[in-house]
Amino acid sequence: MSRRTPIEAQKVDAPLTCSATFLVLTINDTVEASRTVRSTLAGISSLAKNVSIRDLNASFACTVGIGRSAWDRVIRLPHPSELHPFREVKGAKHTAISTPGDLLFHIRSERQDLNFEFERQLLDKLGDAVKVVDETTGFRYFDVRDLLGFVDGTANPVGPSVPESVLVAQEDEASAGGSYIVVQKYLHDLKAWRSLTTEKQEAIIGRTKIDNMELEDAAADAQKAHKTLATIEDGDGNEHEILRDNMPFGSPGKGEFGTYFIGYTRRLWVLEKMLERMFVGVPEGLYDRILDYSTPVTGCTFFAPSATVLAGLGDD
Incomplete structure (x- = not known):
């Protein structure tokens, strides 16, 4: 009797680090480009080892995400059941835009x-x-903290809840051990944000600024805070968590300040519902007020296949 090869997930749950690089690429539409990408992805583990060996205490990790178009053109395996290009979410005032992206490399460690x-x-x-x-x-x-001054990632799952929230399982056996990823690059209007009182900022976020205490939810028909709109439940009232590994970025000399949002999830619909609640609003029109101060300039969806799948891409 043959044994099934154990599935090894990528390090999507790598610990938060001091530094990260988010690299989004498109793939040229040639046979040779596809071959190069497949062989490079197949060897990504060796490449990571070659770098991480220089400091084993630096918590180096790289997660690879693949977009739907690249999956069909380059990977040539059945695509994950929920994988599709990022869907624009257009509200009455703000829009979550969709931008190109075939590959994502989420590179992080304690050393830049x-x-x-x-x-x-x-x-x-x-x-x-x-x-x-x-x-x-x-x-x-x-x-x-993010550059708005609030602690970021408080609602992340911990312990045994991480794989349950992040890794695809028996519901899509061919994609088991993988994770859906959504990334958005937000630019902040810090001058306008800082013109608000601390109390108004806290009402928008839904937490206190200094000690990160959660504030009470607003009434059902009232303006909701960011933390409430970003909380997703299914029809049975079960809450579904995502894993955020957001990072601030910016350049004071250029007047650029932002947050790179990256969310990992077992179920893509959870992240898509979160964006709909933020940009369209609940009820419709009462959108997330953080969007008056934070504007998304990118939007991409990827799937991080298991490390086992990546390693097999060199077997043409």
């Missing part, structure tokens, strides 16, 4: 030089098979 070296070696291997469409370097800001 390791992230830099991994990215350099990765792009050397990919060569002219790809085009960089976005490269964002994030950093930890004080006690895991």
